[in-house]
Amino acid sequence: MSKPHYDREHHVKKATGIGDPQCFKGEAPPAKFKVGDRVRIKDLPDLFYTRTQAYTRGAEATVSRLVYESPPAEDESWDNTENVEWFYSLVFDMTELWPDYHAAFAKDTVETEIPEHYLEAC
Amino acid sequence: MLPPIRQKVMRHLDIVGLIQPALHQQTHAPSPDMIDNAHFRAYTRSPHDVGGEPDIPITWEEKEEEVWEHNTFVTCEVLAWRGVWNAEERRRRQNVEVGQTQYLGLPYYGRWLLTAAKILVDKQFVTATELQDKVAEVRRRYE
Amino acid sequence: MSDDHDHEDEHLHPPAPMVDEVSEFEVLEIAVRELAIEKGLFTQEDHNQWTDYMHTLGPAPAARLVAKAWLDPEYKKLCVEDGVKASLDVNIDWVNTMPTKFGTPSDYCNLRVMEDTPTLKHVVVCTLCSCYPRPILGQSPEWYRTPNYRRRIVRWPRQVLAEFGLQLPEDVEIRVVDSNQKSRMIVLPVRPEGTEGWTEDQLAEIVTRDCLIGVAVPKPGITNNAKRPVRKAINPYKH
Numbered sequence: 001m002s003k004p005h006y007d008r009e010h011h012v013k014k015a016t017g018i019g020d021p022q023c024f025k026g027e028a029p030p031a032k033f034k035v036g037d038r039v040r041i042k043d044l045p046d047l048f049y050t051r052t053q054a055y056t057r058g059a060e061a062t063v064s065r066l067v068y069e070s071p072p073a074e075d076e077s078w079d080n081t082e083n084v085e086w087f088y089s090l091v092f093d094m095t096e097l098w099p100d101y102h103a104a105f106a107k108d109t110v111e112t113e114i115p116e117h118y119l120e121a122c
Numbered sequence: 123m124l125p126p127i128r129q130k131v132m133r134h135l136d137i138v139g140l141i142q143p144a145l146h147q148q149t150h151a152p153s154p155d156m157i158d159n160a161h162f163r164a165y166t167r168s169p170h171d172v173g174g175e176p177d178i179p180i181t182w183e184e185k186e187e188e189v190w191e192h193n194t195f196v197t198c199e200v201l202a203w204r205g206v207w208n209a210e211e212r213r214r215r216q217n218v219e220v221g222q223t224q225y226l227g228l229p230y231y232g233r234w235l236l237t238a239a240k241i242l243v244d245k246q247f248v249t250a251t252e253l254q255d256k257v258a259e260v261r262r263r264y265e
Numbered sequence: 266m267s268d269d270h271d272h273e274d275e276h277l278h279p280p281a282p283m284v285d286e287v288s289e290f291e292v293l294e295i296a297v298r299e300l301a302i303e304k305g306l307f308t309q310e311d312h313n314q315w316t317d318y319m320h321t322l323g324p325a326p327a328a329r330l331v332a333k334a335w336l337d338p339e340y341k342k343l344c345v346e347d348g349v350k351a352s353l354d355v356n357i358d359w360v361n362t363m364p365t366k367f368g369t370p371s372d373y374c375n376l377r378v379m380e381d382t383p384t385l386k387h388v389v390v391c392t393l394c395s396c397y398p399r400p401i402l403g404q405s406p407e408w409y410r411t412p413n414y415r416r417r418i419v420r421w422p423r424q425v426l427a428e429f430g431l432q433l434p435e436d437v438e439i440r441v442v443d444s445n446q447k448s449r450m451i452v453l454p455v456r457p458e459g460t461e462g463w464t465e466d467q468l469a470e471i472v473t474r475d476c477l478i479g480v481a482v483p484k485p486g487i488t489n490n491a492k493r494p495v496r497k498a499i500n501p502y503k504h
Contacts, residue, residue, distance in 0.1 A: 189502045193294050
């Protein structure tokens with residue numbers, strides 16, 4: 001068995017003077033959602049790695065901003081950077097996430113960022 | 123009286139027993155019928171994903187940094203600068219692949235350090251024997 | 266901006282134990298660094314350069330950004346729209362300041378400035394690790410990295426903030442910002458009363474690291490983080 005070759009230059013070539021995630025700008029297909037849309041987080045299988053927190057799965061949220069384009073963390077973690085998608089900043093009501101959250105503080109929220117393939121319209 | 127190395131081994135085994143997470147059920151390679159899908163997910167969870175887990179209040183502390191912690195941080199950044207890994211691979215290895223026991227049991231930069239050592243071996247930049255020899259050689263400098 | 270590590274704090278935590286042997290962490294750290302250099306993965310010069318870069322970091326530029334935003338509504342708008350561009354005005358270039366010239370690997374290049382209002386208070390966490398805007402805020406505090414803070418703040422924020430000495434009325438929305446991907450966040454707090462006519466320098470002094478994370482709010486006369494126990498290092502790194 002021969003040793004694999006790791007291309008250690010590819011990211012530095014792409015991102016130098018530009019930055020990351022800026023270096024992936026323009027590579028994603030058109031965004032499926034816009035600010036104000038209501039979305040639900042899919043409970044996709046999360047074997048080995050994910051950055052879509054368990055506490056968000058199945059919950060509904062409102063899109064507050066389209067933040068950037070990037071490969072999803074799940075792919076980039078193995079240096080697979082071909083499939084770039086939009087990332088959305090989403091606002092969840094605390095009462096949506098936590099059934100025991102006190103109604104007196106029903107205005108409280110969580111904001112976090114999730115890539116498009118985890119989202120469905122609701 | 124056991125030789126010093128055996129004493130060390132026995133103490134190691136004692137400590138390993140003490141740091142097993144409390145799982146409240148027998149977990150010695152169970153048969154498939156004992157692992158339903160909920161348990162499959164619990165066992166294969168990413169240990170970094172802790173948001174919302176119940177816990178009790180603790181004292182909020184600041185902390186001085188050890189020399190090795192500073193150097194570990196810099197080594198990990200520079201390894202990424204020179205393309206040995208990207209930040210996402212690093213976070214997966216440091217925060218998930220170390221497993222639950224090391225994740226909760228070792229210092230923050232202790233996980234970073236083990237992971238930096240492992241990437242060199244995993245990507246075949248050094249052999250495991252080279253790493254072991256180097257560790258032994260560094261240890262001897264302090265004897 | 267002053268730090269918590271002054272001598273008055275020493276009574277809050279006992280000194281680290283004296284040990285007469287080198288730790289396995291120290292041995293492994295030296296081994297990994299030397300092997301990486303021997304194999305040509307990076308140079309000692311790379312390592313030194315990064316250490317020098319680390320020495321330039323701290324919360325001062327983020328505090329300065331907030332002070333400028335309080336004084337200039339147009340700049341505040343820029344902060345909220347494009348935190349990376351706004352950082353240039355406090356001499357932080359998220360792409361080119363560091364030796365890589367593509368940003369720091371850990372922190373990426375997408376700063377978001379989360380603007381508080383009288384009815385909205387942000388507080389930042391990374392529940393998955395401890396993502397933190399190091400280029401503009403320095404190294405994260407130990408408590409920010411604990412699983413405890415990360416577990417509880419997204420579910421019991423009012424209790425956790427109360428432990429930090431911050432109690433907020435029910436008509437204020439608390440928004441916990443979970444920094445889980447490539448964005449890094451700082452909080453732009455509401456300018457407090459009693460600061461009318463202050464200069465940018467005066468304003469920047471009351472914007473502490475804790476205010477920028479969101480576990481405290483700025484107050485005239487308060488220029489330090491709350492006093493907390495400081496865990497001593499066995500072999501401390503001198504910054």
